[in-house]
Amino acid sequence: xxxxxxxxxxxxxxxxxxxxxxxxxxxxxxxxxxxxxxxxxxxxxxxxxxxxxxxxxxxxxxxxxxxxxxxxxxxxxxxxxxxxxxxxxxxxxxxx
Numbered sequence: 001x002x003x004x005x006x007x008x009x010x011x012x013x014x015x016x017x018x019x020x021x022x023x024x025x026x027x028x029x030x031x032x033x034x035x036x037x038x039x040x041x042x043x044x045x046x047x048x049x050x051x052x053x054x055x056x057x058x059x060x061x062x063x064x065x066x067x068x069x070x071x072x073x074x075x076x077x078x079x080x081x082x083x084x085x086x087x088x089x090x091x092x093x094x095x096x
Contacts, residue, residue, distance in 0.1 A: 010050065010051055010052055011052075013050070013051055014051040014052060014054050017051060017054075018054060018056070021056050021057055021072045022057055024072075025041075025057040025058075025059060025070070025072075028059055028061075029041070029059055032059070032061045032063075035063070037061050037062060037063045038061070038062040039059055039060065039062070040059070040060040040062075041057065041058070041059060042057070042059070042060065043055045043056065043057060043058060044058050044071055046072075048074045051074075056072045057072070058070060058071050058072070
């Protein structure tokens with residue numbers, strides 16, 4: 001954590017960021033479920049200079065022909081906006 005960021009400030013920012021991530025993840029999951037797509041919830045540990053280490057929610061979405069993994073971007077990359085990285089690829093027959 002940078003010397004100019006106080007631990008209590010980082011903790012407050014981290015909690016606010018996680019609340020936004022959980023809200024957005026729930027919205028994306030609801031949208032995917034409305035499409036009748038299969039979803040699996042997961043987590044990813046993120047280690048950032050500004051916010052420290054935290055566990056962010058992720059989603060794996062399986063549609064008819066593609067698998068999508070929704071992974072939140074770190075706060076220091078996205079700032080106050082919850083920007084996601086969406087990796088899309090062909091559905092693997094091994095994962096069903």
